[in-house]
Amino acid sequence: MIAFKKSGLKWIGALALVAAVAGCDTSKGIGRFFAGGATDAGPDEFGIVPNKPLTLPDDLAALPEPAPGTRNRTDLLPEHDAVAALGGQPARLDSTTINSGEGPLLAAATRNGAAPEIREVLAKEDAQYREDNGPLFLQRLFKVDTYLQDYEDQTLKARRTNDLMRRSNVKTPSVSPQSDR
Numbered sequence: 001m002i003a004f005k006k007s008g009l010k011w012i013g014a015l016a017l018v019a020a021v022a023g024c025d026t027s028k029g030i031g032r033f034f035a036g037g038a039t040d041a042g043p044d045e046f047g048i049v050p051n052k053p054l055t056l057p058d059d060l061a062a063l064p065e066p067a068p069g070t071r072n073r074t075d076l077l078p079e080h081d082a083v084a085a086l087g088g089q090p091a092r093l094d095s096t097t098i099n100s101g102e103g104p105l106l107a108a109a110t111r112n113g114a115a116p117e118i119r120e121v122l123a124k125e126d127a128q129y130r131e132d133n134g135p136l137f138l139q140r141l142f143k144v145d146t147y148l149q150d151y152e153d154q155t156l157k158a159r160r161t162n163d164l165m166r167r168s169n170v171k172t173p174s175v176s177p178q179s180d181r
Contacts (some may be wrong), residue, residue: 051076052073052075055074077090079093080093133150158175159178
């Protein structure tokens with residue numbers, strides 16, 4: 001009887017150890033549910049950009065009033081720097097006016113009409129759709145993102161569409177090989 005108790009305790013201890021180690025695995029197994037919904041491997045090292053050195057302007061009275069959400073004089077603007085390096089005009093990135101070269105593109109995009117409040121309408125419809133078709137209890141419990149599942153029937157199937165176009169003798173670009181994931 002005593003031998004059985006010791007053997008049973010060993011089995012229980014071994015199972016507890018396996019469960020504890022499995023709980024630490026945040027890559028694929030059960031441990032990912034206990035990792036607080038973290039799905040990434042850490043910060044994006046390319047998103048960290050050092051600031052320009054601080055400089056004192058010639059005239060402090062000429063500085064604009066500070067306002068929340070505005071740029072700092074020492075903030076780097078990589079997109080602006082890239083446009084300038086390629087010979088473009090970085091100030092046009094911040095412009096909201098329509099330039100002469102953009103007129104034909106805008107005319108083609110709005111040829112069937114355009115709703116100025118389209119973003120607000122879509123956001124409202126999306127919120128209603130997601131509320132009506134929300135995640136199941138276990139998906140909520142384990143913080144599973146169901147966005148792709150919710151819109152599965154509205155997603156263009158690229159490979160199927162490409163195959164259909166090729167069968168219809170429409171020239172299509174090459175497609176990357178399908179991964180086995």
